[in-house]
Amino acid sequence: MPVSHAHSHSLHGPSPLGPLAAKIVVGLLIAIGVVVLTGAAWLWPSQQKVNIPLPYQNAAGGAVSTEAGHVLSSSAATCGDQTVGTVITTQPNPAGGPDAVCVHSLIAIDSGPNRGANTLLEFGVGPGQPKLMVGDHIRITRQVDPTGLTTYSFYDYERKWPLTAIAAAFALVVVAVAGWRGLRALVGILVAFIVLVVFMLPALRDGSAAIPVALVASAVILYAE
Known part of the structure:
Protein backbone atom coordinates (compact mmCIF):
# COMPACT_ATOMS: atom_id res chain seq x y z
CA MET A 1 0.00 0.00 0.00
CA PRO A 2 1.58 3.27 -1.05
CA VAL A 3 2.48 5.67 1.68
CA SER A 4 1.50 9.27 1.12
CA HIS A 5 3.82 12.04 2.21
CA ALA A 6 2.44 15.39 3.21
CA HIS A 7 4.54 18.40 2.29
CA SER A 8 3.88 21.79 3.78
CA HIS A 9 5.32 24.94 2.33
CA SER A 10 5.38 28.18 4.30
CA LEU A 11 4.39 31.22 2.29
CA HIS A 12 4.66 33.68 5.13
CA GLY A 13 7.77 35.51 3.90
CA PRO A 14 11.50 34.85 3.95
CA SER A 15 13.02 32.63 6.58
CA PRO A 16 14.60 34.50 9.49
CA LEU A 17 18.36 34.79 9.58
CA GLY A 18 20.29 32.59 11.91
CA PRO A 19 22.18 34.16 14.83
CA LEU A 20 25.53 34.10 13.02
CA ALA A 21 24.14 35.54 9.78
CA ALA A 22 22.30 38.27 11.69
CA LYS A 23 25.52 39.27 13.48
CA ILE A 24 27.37 39.39 10.16
CA VAL A 25 24.70 41.60 8.58
CA VAL A 26 24.62 43.97 11.57
CA GLY A 27 28.41 44.15 11.59
CA LEU A 28 28.51 44.96 7.88
CA LEU A 29 25.87 47.67 8.29
CA ILE A 30 27.83 49.24 11.15
CA ALA A 31 31.09 49.11 9.19
CA ILE A 32 29.50 50.62 6.09
CA GLY A 33 27.86 53.29 8.24
CA VAL A 34 31.23 54.26 9.70
CA VAL A 35 32.72 54.46 6.20
CA VAL A 36 29.80 56.62 5.03
CA LEU A 37 30.15 59.01 7.98
CA THR A 38 33.89 59.24 7.40
CA GLY A 39 33.33 59.96 3.73
CA ALA A 40 30.73 62.61 4.53
CA ALA A 41 33.15 64.33 6.93
CA TRP A 42 35.94 64.17 4.35
CA LEU A 43 33.80 65.47 1.48
CA TRP A 44 31.79 67.98 3.52
CA PRO A 45 31.55 71.29 1.62
CA SER A 46 33.81 74.07 2.82
CA GLN A 47 31.09 76.76 2.69
CA GLN A 48 33.41 78.87 0.58
CA LYS A 49 31.85 81.78 -1.27
CA VAL A 50 31.36 81.49 -5.01
CA ASN A 51 30.77 84.10 -7.66
CA ILE A 52 27.12 84.95 -8.19
CA PRO A 53 26.01 84.51 -11.83
CA LEU A 54 25.52 87.84 -13.59
CA PRO A 55 21.72 87.53 -14.03
CA TYR A 56 21.40 87.25 -10.24
CA GLN A 57 23.78 90.06 -9.28
CA SER A 75 -2.99 101.45 -17.72
CA ALA A 76 -1.60 102.49 -21.09
CA ALA A 77 0.99 105.26 -21.00
CA THR A 78 3.83 106.77 -22.96
CA CYS A 79 7.19 105.07 -22.58
CA GLY A 80 10.16 106.48 -20.71
CA ASP A 81 8.57 107.90 -17.58
CA GLN A 82 11.29 109.12 -15.22
CA THR A 83 9.56 107.66 -12.17
CA VAL A 84 9.60 104.08 -13.46
CA GLY A 85 11.26 101.81 -10.90
CA THR A 86 11.67 104.49 -8.26
CA VAL A 87 10.01 104.66 -4.86
CA ILE A 88 6.95 106.89 -5.08
CA THR A 89 4.47 107.94 -2.45
CA THR A 90 1.98 109.82 -4.64
CA GLN A 91 -0.42 108.67 -7.33
CA PRO A 92 1.25 108.97 -10.76
CA ASN A 93 -0.55 110.52 -13.71
CA PRO A 94 0.26 108.41 -16.76
CA ALA A 95 0.28 110.33 -20.02
CA GLY A 96 -2.10 108.82 -22.56
CA GLY A 97 -2.81 109.66 -26.17
CA PRO A 98 -1.64 108.13 -29.44
CA ASP A 99 1.90 107.68 -28.10
CA ALA A 100 0.72 105.49 -25.22
CA VAL A 101 2.35 102.29 -26.46
CA CYS A 102 3.59 101.07 -23.07
CA VAL A 103 1.80 99.77 -20.01
CA HIS A 104 2.40 101.28 -16.58
CA SER A 105 1.56 99.19 -13.53
CA LEU A 106 1.45 100.80 -10.11
CA ILE A 107 2.83 98.33 -7.57
CA ALA A 108 2.39 98.44 -3.80
CA ILE A 109 5.59 97.35 -2.05
CA ASP A 110 4.62 94.82 0.63
CA SER A 111 8.02 93.97 2.15
CA GLY A 112 11.49 95.36 2.66
CA PRO A 113 12.69 98.80 3.76
CA ASN A 114 10.17 100.63 1.54
CA ARG A 115 7.14 98.66 2.63
CA GLY A 116 4.01 100.78 2.36
CA ALA A 117 5.32 102.84 -0.55
CA ASN A 118 4.69 102.25 -4.26
CA THR A 119 6.73 101.86 -7.39
CA LEU A 120 5.89 102.10 -11.07
CA LEU A 121 6.75 99.35 -13.54
CA GLU A 122 6.80 99.81 -17.30
CA PHE A 123 6.18 97.09 -19.87
CA GLY A 124 6.06 96.99 -23.61
CA VAL A 125 3.22 95.44 -25.56
CA GLY A 126 3.94 92.17 -27.28
CA PRO A 127 4.86 88.52 -26.81
CA GLY A 128 6.82 87.67 -23.69
CA GLN A 129 5.74 90.74 -21.76
CA PRO A 130 3.94 90.11 -18.45
CA LYS A 131 0.32 91.19 -18.36
CA LEU A 132 -0.31 92.30 -14.80
CA MET A 133 -3.86 92.52 -13.54
CA VAL A 134 -5.09 94.51 -10.56
CA GLY A 135 -4.68 92.40 -7.44
CA ASP A 136 -1.91 90.17 -8.82
CA HIS A 137 0.78 89.33 -6.26
CA ILE A 138 4.28 89.53 -7.70
CA ARG A 139 7.96 89.56 -6.73
CA ILE A 140 10.03 92.64 -7.54
CA THR A 141 13.80 93.03 -7.42
CA ARG A 142 15.27 95.76 -5.25
CA GLN A 143 18.50 97.39 -6.43
CA VAL A 144 20.47 100.02 -4.52
CA ASP A 145 23.12 101.90 -6.52
CA PRO A 146 26.32 103.36 -5.02
CA THR A 147 24.57 106.70 -4.45
CA GLY A 148 21.89 105.02 -2.33
CA LEU A 149 19.10 105.31 -4.90
CA THR A 150 16.68 102.37 -4.71
CA THR A 151 15.00 101.06 -7.85
CA TYR A 152 12.60 98.19 -8.44
CA SER A 153 11.87 95.96 -11.42
CA PHE A 154 9.59 93.03 -12.17
CA TYR A 155 10.99 89.62 -11.20
CA ASP A 156 8.19 87.05 -11.32
CA TYR A 157 4.70 86.26 -10.18
CA GLU A 158 4.33 85.21 -6.55
CA ARG A 159 4.26 81.42 -6.61
CA LYS A 160 4.93 80.49 -2.98
CA TRP A 161 1.36 79.89 -1.86
CA PRO A 162 0.13 78.13 -5.03
CA LEU A 163 3.12 75.78 -4.92
CA THR A 164 2.60 75.19 -1.20
CA ALA A 165 -1.04 74.31 -1.83
CA ILE A 166 -0.10 71.88 -4.61
CA ALA A 167 2.53 70.21 -2.41
CA ALA A 168 0.08 69.90 0.49
CA VAL A 175 -1.07 59.52 2.59
CA ALA A 176 -4.77 58.88 1.89
CA VAL A 177 -3.99 56.29 -0.78
CA ALA A 178 -0.89 54.59 0.65
CA GLY A 179 -1.26 55.21 4.38
CA TRP A 180 1.91 54.81 6.44
CA ARG A 181 3.86 53.66 3.40
CA GLY A 182 2.98 56.89 1.68
CA LEU A 183 4.02 58.90 4.73
CA ARG A 184 7.35 57.09 4.88
CA ALA A 185 7.83 57.76 1.17
CA LEU A 186 7.25 61.48 1.74
CA VAL A 187 9.76 61.46 4.59
CA GLY A 188 12.24 59.75 2.27
CA ILE A 189 11.72 62.43 -0.37
CA LEU A 190 12.30 65.13 2.25
CA VAL A 191 15.49 63.45 3.48
CA ALA A 192 16.77 63.07 -0.08
CA PHE A 193 16.08 66.75 -0.77
CA LEU A 204 30.15 69.25 -6.16
CA ARG A 205 30.37 73.04 -6.28
CA ASP A 206 33.54 72.83 -4.18
CA GLY A 207 35.10 70.57 -6.80
CA SER A 208 34.91 67.23 -4.97
CA ALA A 209 34.96 64.07 -7.08
CA ALA A 210 31.48 63.29 -8.35
CA ILE A 211 31.47 59.51 -7.80
CA PRO A 212 32.47 59.53 -4.10
CA VAL A 213 30.03 62.36 -3.42
CA ALA A 214 27.21 60.48 -5.15
CA LEU A 215 28.03 57.24 -3.29
CA VAL A 216 28.10 58.94 0.11
CA ALA A 217 24.91 60.91 -0.57
CA SER A 218 23.00 57.85 -1.77
CA ALA A 219 24.22 55.80 1.20
CA VAL A 220 23.11 58.50 3.65
CA ILE A 221 19.67 58.54 2.03
CA LEU A 222 19.41 54.74 2.24
CA TYR A 223 20.41 54.70 5.91
CA ALA A 224 17.98 57.51 6.72
CA GLU A 225 15.11 55.62 5.13
Whole structure:
Protein backbone atom coordinates (compact mmCIF):
# COMPACT_ATOMS: atom_id res chain seq x y z
CA MET A 1 0.00 0.00 0.00
CA PRO A 2 1.58 3.27 -1.05
CA VAL A 3 2.48 5.67 1.68
CA SER A 4 1.50 9.27 1.12
CA HIS A 5 3.82 12.04 2.21
CA ALA A 6 2.44 15.39 3.21
CA HIS A 7 4.54 18.40 2.29
CA SER A 8 3.88 21.79 3.78
CA HIS A 9 5.32 24.94 2.33
CA SER A 10 5.38 28.18 4.30
CA LEU A 11 4.39 31.22 2.29
CA HIS A 12 4.66 33.68 5.13
CA GLY A 13 7.77 35.51 3.90
CA PRO A 14 11.50 34.85 3.95
CA SER A 15 13.02 32.63 6.58
CA PRO A 16 14.60 34.50 9.49
CA LEU A 17 18.36 34.79 9.58
CA GLY A 18 20.29 32.59 11.91
CA PRO A 19 22.18 34.16 14.83
CA LEU A 20 25.53 34.10 13.02
CA ALA A 21 24.14 35.54 9.78
CA ALA A 22 22.30 38.27 11.69
CA LYS A 23 25.52 39.27 13.48
CA ILE A 24 27.37 39.39 10.16
CA VAL A 25 24.70 41.60 8.58
CA VAL A 26 24.62 43.97 11.57
CA GLY A 27 28.41 44.15 11.59
CA LEU A 28 28.51 44.96 7.88
CA LEU A 29 25.87 47.67 8.29
CA ILE A 30 27.83 49.24 11.15
CA ALA A 31 31.09 49.11 9.19
CA ILE A 32 29.50 50.62 6.09
CA GLY A 33 27.86 53.29 8.24
CA VAL A 34 31.23 54.26 9.70
CA VAL A 35 32.72 54.46 6.20
CA VAL A 36 29.80 56.62 5.03
CA LEU A 37 30.15 59.01 7.98
CA THR A 38 33.89 59.24 7.40
CA GLY A 39 33.33 59.96 3.73
CA ALA A 40 30.73 62.61 4.53
CA ALA A 41 33.15 64.33 6.93
CA TRP A 42 35.94 64.17 4.35
CA LEU A 43 33.80 65.47 1.48
CA TRP A 44 31.79 67.98 3.52
CA PRO A 45 31.55 71.29 1.62
CA SER A 46 33.81 74.07 2.82
CA GLN A 47 31.09 76.76 2.69
CA GLN A 48 33.41 78.87 0.58
CA LYS A 49 31.85 81.78 -1.27
CA VAL A 50 31.36 81.49 -5.01
CA ASN A 51 30.77 84.10 -7.66
CA ILE A 52 27.12 84.95 -8.19
CA PRO A 53 26.01 84.51 -11.83
CA LEU A 54 25.52 87.84 -13.59
CA PRO A 55 21.72 87.53 -14.03
CA TYR A 56 21.40 87.25 -10.24
CA GLN A 57 23.78 90.06 -9.28
CA ASN A 58 22.75 93.48 -8.10
CA ALA A 59 24.54 96.68 -9.05
CA ALA A 60 27.14 96.14 -6.32
CA GLY A 61 27.86 92.55 -7.35
CA GLY A 62 25.89 90.99 -4.50
CA ALA A 63 22.85 88.77 -4.63
CA VAL A 64 19.64 90.22 -6.00
CA SER A 65 17.06 90.97 -3.32
CA THR A 66 13.40 90.41 -4.11
CA GLU A 67 10.42 91.86 -2.30
CA ALA A 68 6.71 91.16 -2.31
CA GLY A 69 4.27 93.45 -4.03
CA HIS A 70 0.81 93.58 -5.52
CA VAL A 71 -0.69 95.44 -8.46
CA LEU A 72 -2.79 98.50 -7.67
CA SER A 73 -3.52 99.66 -11.20
CA SER A 74 -2.46 99.10 -14.79
CA SER A 75 -2.99 101.45 -17.72
CA ALA A 76 -1.60 102.49 -21.09
CA ALA A 77 0.99 105.26 -21.00
CA THR A 78 3.83 106.77 -22.96
CA CYS A 79 7.19 105.07 -22.58
CA GLY A 80 10.16 106.48 -20.71
CA ASP A 81 8.57 107.90 -17.58
CA GLN A 82 11.29 109.12 -15.22
CA THR A 83 9.56 107.66 -12.17
CA VAL A 84 9.60 104.08 -13.46
CA GLY A 85 11.26 101.81 -10.90
CA THR A 86 11.67 104.49 -8.26
CA VAL A 87 10.01 104.66 -4.86
CA ILE A 88 6.95 106.89 -5.08
CA THR A 89 4.47 107.94 -2.45
CA THR A 90 1.98 109.82 -4.64
CA GLN A 91 -0.42 108.67 -7.33
CA PRO A 92 1.25 108.97 -10.76
CA ASN A 93 -0.55 110.52 -13.71
CA PRO A 94 0.26 108.41 -16.76
CA ALA A 95 0.28 110.33 -20.02
CA GLY A 96 -2.10 108.82 -22.56
CA GLY A 97 -2.81 109.66 -26.17
CA PRO A 98 -1.64 108.13 -29.44
CA ASP A 99 1.90 107.68 -28.10
CA ALA A 100 0.72 105.49 -25.22
CA VAL A 101 2.35 102.29 -26.46
CA CYS A 102 3.59 101.07 -23.07
CA VAL A 103 1.80 99.77 -20.01
CA HIS A 104 2.40 101.28 -16.58
CA SER A 105 1.56 99.19 -13.53
CA LEU A 106 1.45 100.80 -10.11
CA ILE A 107 2.83 98.33 -7.57
CA ALA A 108 2.39 98.44 -3.80
CA ILE A 109 5.59 97.35 -2.05
CA ASP A 110 4.62 94.82 0.63
CA SER A 111 8.02 93.97 2.15
CA GLY A 112 11.49 95.36 2.66
CA PRO A 113 12.69 98.80 3.76
CA ASN A 114 10.17 100.63 1.54
CA ARG A 115 7.14 98.66 2.63
CA GLY A 116 4.01 100.78 2.36
CA ALA A 117 5.32 102.84 -0.55
CA ASN A 118 4.69 102.25 -4.26
CA THR A 119 6.73 101.86 -7.39
CA LEU A 120 5.89 102.10 -11.07
CA LEU A 121 6.75 99.35 -13.54
CA GLU A 122 6.80 99.81 -17.30
CA PHE A 123 6.18 97.09 -19.87
CA GLY A 124 6.06 96.99 -23.61
CA VAL A 125 3.22 95.44 -25.56
CA GLY A 126 3.94 92.17 -27.28
CA PRO A 127 4.86 88.52 -26.81
CA GLY A 128 6.82 87.67 -23.69
CA GLN A 129 5.74 90.74 -21.76
CA PRO A 130 3.94 90.11 -18.45
CA LYS A 131 0.32 91.19 -18.36
CA LEU A 132 -0.31 92.30 -14.80
CA MET A 133 -3.86 92.52 -13.54
CA VAL A 134 -5.09 94.51 -10.56
CA GLY A 135 -4.68 92.40 -7.44
CA ASP A 136 -1.91 90.17 -8.82
CA HIS A 137 0.78 89.33 -6.26
CA ILE A 138 4.28 89.53 -7.70
CA ARG A 139 7.96 89.56 -6.73
CA ILE A 140 10.03 92.64 -7.54
CA THR A 141 13.80 93.03 -7.42
CA ARG A 142 15.27 95.76 -5.25
CA GLN A 143 18.50 97.39 -6.43
CA VAL A 144 20.47 100.02 -4.52
CA ASP A 145 23.12 101.90 -6.52
CA PRO A 146 26.32 103.36 -5.02
CA THR A 147 24.57 106.70 -4.45
CA GLY A 148 21.89 105.02 -2.33
CA LEU A 149 19.10 105.31 -4.90
CA THR A 150 16.68 102.37 -4.71
CA THR A 151 15.00 101.06 -7.85
CA TYR A 152 12.60 98.19 -8.44
CA SER A 153 11.87 95.96 -11.42
CA PHE A 154 9.59 93.03 -12.17
CA TYR A 155 10.99 89.62 -11.20
CA ASP A 156 8.19 87.05 -11.32
CA TYR A 157 4.70 86.26 -10.18
CA GLU A 158 4.33 85.21 -6.55
CA ARG A 159 4.26 81.42 -6.61
CA LYS A 160 4.93 80.49 -2.98
CA TRP A 161 1.36 79.89 -1.86
CA PRO A 162 0.13 78.13 -5.03
CA LEU A 163 3.12 75.78 -4.92
CA THR A 164 2.60 75.19 -1.20
CA ALA A 165 -1.04 74.31 -1.83
CA ILE A 166 -0.10 71.88 -4.61
CA ALA A 167 2.53 70.21 -2.41
CA ALA A 168 0.08 69.90 0.49
CA ALA A 169 -2.60 68.41 -1.77
CA PHE A 170 -0.07 65.93 -3.19
CA ALA A 171 1.00 64.87 0.32
CA LEU A 172 -2.60 64.40 1.44
CA VAL A 173 -3.41 62.25 -1.59
CA VAL A 174 -0.31 60.09 -1.10
CA VAL A 175 -1.07 59.52 2.59
CA ALA A 176 -4.77 58.88 1.89
CA VAL A 177 -3.99 56.29 -0.78
CA ALA A 178 -0.89 54.59 0.65
CA GLY A 179 -1.26 55.21 4.38
CA TRP A 180 1.91 54.81 6.44
CA ARG A 181 3.86 53.66 3.40
CA GLY A 182 2.98 56.89 1.68
CA LEU A 183 4.02 58.90 4.73
CA ARG A 184 7.35 57.09 4.88
CA ALA A 185 7.83 57.76 1.17
CA LEU A 186 7.25 61.48 1.74
CA VAL A 187 9.76 61.46 4.59
CA GLY A 188 12.24 59.75 2.27
CA ILE A 189 11.72 62.43 -0.37
CA LEU A 190 12.30 65.13 2.25
CA VAL A 191 15.49 63.45 3.48
CA ALA A 192 16.77 63.07 -0.08
CA PHE A 193 16.08 66.75 -0.77
CA ILE A 194 17.94 67.83 2.38
CA VAL A 195 20.96 65.66 1.53
CA LEU A 196 20.95 67.01 -2.02
CA VAL A 197 20.79 70.67 -0.99
CA VAL A 198 22.94 70.59 2.15
CA PHE A 199 25.64 68.13 1.09
CA MET A 200 25.69 66.88 -2.49
CA LEU A 201 25.33 70.06 -4.55
CA PRO A 202 27.63 72.19 -2.33
CA ALA A 203 30.26 69.41 -2.37
CA LEU A 204 30.15 69.25 -6.16
CA ARG A 205 30.37 73.04 -6.28
CA ASP A 206 33.54 72.83 -4.18
CA GLY A 207 35.10 70.57 -6.80
CA SER A 208 34.91 67.23 -4.97
CA ALA A 209 34.96 64.07 -7.08
CA ALA A 210 31.48 63.29 -8.35
CA ILE A 211 31.47 59.51 -7.80
CA PRO A 212 32.47 59.53 -4.10
CA VAL A 213 30.03 62.36 -3.42
CA ALA A 214 27.21 60.48 -5.15
CA LEU A 215 28.03 57.24 -3.29
CA VAL A 216 28.10 58.94 0.11
CA ALA A 217 24.91 60.91 -0.57
CA SER A 218 23.00 57.85 -1.77
CA ALA A 219 24.22 55.80 1.20
CA VAL A 220 23.11 58.50 3.65
CA ILE A 221 19.67 58.54 2.03
CA LEU A 222 19.41 54.74 2.24
CA TYR A 223 20.41 54.70 5.91
CA ALA A 224 17.98 57.51 6.72
CA GLU A 225 15.11 55.62 5.13
